[in-house]
Amino acid sequence: MNYVFHFNVVLDHLPELLEGAWLTIRLSAMAMVLGLALAVVTAYARMTGPAPVVWLVAGYVELIRNTPFLVQIFIIYFSLPALGIRLEANEAALAAMTVNLGAYATEILRAGIEALPRGQIEAAKALGLPRLAIFRYVILFPALKTVFPALASQFILLMLGSSVVSAISAVELTAVTNSLQSTTFRAFEFYFFATGLYLAMALGFRFALGVIYWAAFQRRAWN
Amino acid sequence: MTMKKLRLRLVALAVLAAVAAMLTPHSASAESTLDKILREKKLRVAIDVANPPFGVLGKDGQPDGSDVAVARQLAKDLGAEIEFVQVPSTGRIPALLAGRADVTIASISVTADRAKAVMFCNPNGALSITIFAPQAVAIKTPADLVGKRVGITRATLEEATVPKMAPAGTNIVWFDDLASTTQALLSGQVDAAAMTGFAEKAVADANPDKHIENKLLVTTAFYGPIVRHDEFELRQWINTWLFLNTQNGFLAATYKKYTGLDLPPLPVF
Numbered sequence: 001m002n003y004v005f006h007f008n009v010v011l012d013h014l015p016e017l018l019e020g021a022w023l024t025i026r027l028s029a030m031a032m033v034l035g036l037a038l039a040v041v042t043a044y045a046r047m048t049g050p051a052p053v054v055w056l057v058a059g060y061v062e063l064i065r066n067t068p069f070l071v072q073i074f075i076i077y078f079s080l081p082a083l084g085i086r087l088e089a090n091e092a093a094l095a096a097m098t099v100n101l102g103a104y105a106t107e108i109l110r111a112g113i114e115a116l117p118r119g120q121i122e123a124a125k126a127l128g129l130p131r132l133a134i135f136r137y138v139i140l141f142p143a144l145k146t147v148f149p150a151l152a153s154q155f156i157l158l159m160l161g162s163s164v165v166s167a168i169s170a171v172e173l174t175a176v177t178n179s180l181q182s183t184t185f186r187a188f189e190f191y192f193f194a195t196g197l198y199l200a201m202a203l204g205f206r207f208a209l210g211v212i213y214w215a216a217f218q219r220r221a222w223n
Numbered sequence: 224m225t226m227k228k229l230r231l232r233l234v235a236l237a238v239l240a241a242v243a244a245m246l247t248p249h250s251a252s253a254e255s256t257l258d259k260i261l262r263e264k265k266l267r268v269a270i271d272v273a274n275p276p277f278g279v280l281g282k283d284g285q286p287d288g289s290d291v292a293v294a295r296q297l298a299k300d301l302g303a304e305i306e307f308v309q310v311p312s313t314g315r316i317p318a319l320l321a322g323r324a325d326v327t328i329a330s331i332s333v334t335a336d337r338a339k340a341v342m343f344c345n346p347n348g349a350l351s352i353t354i355f356a357p358q359a360v361a362i363k364t365p366a367d368l369v370g371k372r373v374g375i376t377r378a379t380l381e382e383a384t385v386p387k388m389a390p391a392g393t394n395i396v397w398f399d400d401l402a403s404t405t406q407a408l409l410s411g412q413v414d415a416a417a418m419t420g421f422a423e424k425a426v427a428d429a430n431p432d433k434h435i436e437n438k439l440l441v442t443t444a445f446y447g448p449i450v451r452h453d454e455f456e457l458r459q460w461i462n463t464w465l466f467l468n469t470q471n472g473f474l475a476a477t478y479k480k481y482t483g484l485d486l487p488p489l490p491v492f
Binding site for chain 1: 283315316317320321336337339340341355374377378383396397398399403406410412438
């Protein structure tokens with residue numbers, strides 16, 4: 001093989017690539033916030049809700065964790081219109097990512113909650129703290145601190161997994177890369193560059209999550 | 224300088240030259256892809272089996288279609304066993320450039336841009352690109368595309384032609400394969416889709432309840448096998464084969480069998 005690399009082609013299309021990367025970042029960041037919020041709600045529902053709610057949460061978690069992400073995206077984008085729910089590509093992508101992350105984060109949070117010493121919760125009850133306050137300060141916060149590294153990993157996985165939303169025409173980094181390589185035929189160059197961008201974004205998210213961890217759990221001495 | 228010293232130097236030079244020759248094989252002595260195919264008796268052909276009627280998976284799960292039939296006969300006449308490398312439409316050129324296939328035979332229309340990356344053999348068929356939509360969608364002229372969502376597939380001729388003919392204000396939506404573009408049209412995520420006339424017919428026939436009709440003709444084009452740049456020997460053998468199989472009627476018969484249409488006269492270049 002004597003392949004001649006033409007990286008100048010990549011530079012010609014830098015604005016489009018960065019725009020795609022920016023959508024990846026936006027979608028991922030929004031899905032992280034919404035997915036975690038969803039997970040907190042489901043974790044609370046699972047702890048305090050009646051049996052049907054507990055089953056519902058368990059069903060949701062198992063359904064999402066045991067089916068392919070791509071199929072979930074296709075269902076939201078291609079199948080929901082038949083039921084009258086029509087989401088644009090970006091909305092469908094965000095919905096799929098949120099629902100997907102929510103399931104995984106629910107499970108991660110459960111592990112953190114189960115790891116809490118029972119006495120801590122009983123002590124809070126004995127002190128007469130309201131139920132929501134117990135969940136917020138005595139359960140959720142220490143549990144989040146324990147599982148934060150696992151959550152951060154899941155967040156990064158979500159960001160990398162977002163590449164498949166190009167399949168439903170969301171114009172994120174992988175979609176832009178695919179379009180450019182298919183019109184310029186410089187597949188190696190564009191995929192190499194996209195790899196570098198994904199790596200940079202993953203490291204960026206890791207750093208940002210590290211800062212969040214420090215600000216939330218270490219700066220203020222909660223325990 | 225004594226004779227002995229000179230001889231030593233000459234020997235040292237000769238050794239160096241021999242080592243250098245071993246480390247950097249001359250391009251002239253490198254084996255061409257055609258030689259490799261003939262020696263290994265194996266032809267690796269990149270095909271796209273999601274593109275009826277050129278490439279499909281038959282009921283038995285084996286590749287079928289007009290391009291697949293052409294590839295099989297070509298390998299047979301080459302005396303080589305065929306190995307299919309199944310790629311999506313976006314992978315037809317990258318698979319070839321990456322050396323995963325010796326030739327791509329997947330209805331690749333001849334365009335000047337593609338020829339910058341790969342070398343075209345002579346055409347083995349012709350196709351048209353059309354824009355089609357359900358009956359209720361009002362598209363009569365290109366100007367009617369403004370404000371409409373038109374689904375196209377990456378790495379296809381429609382990707383190269385539709386954005387150029389569509390007026391500003393057309394909302395073009397890209398998908399990775401024909402199946403997704405089709406699904407987007409059927410689920411109403413796009414108002415219209417651009418594909419080959421054959422793909423349009425397949426979509427319309429399979430979904431009679433959608434009342435899909437042809438709206439606009441975008442372009443007509445010829446498609447042919449592609450090989451890597453510098454593979455002149457292989458290209459010349461394929462062109463020779465195309466000439467012979469135009470003369471004996473095989474290409475026309477194959478085209479008719481899979482598309483139901485008569486093969487137009489194929490120009491050569």
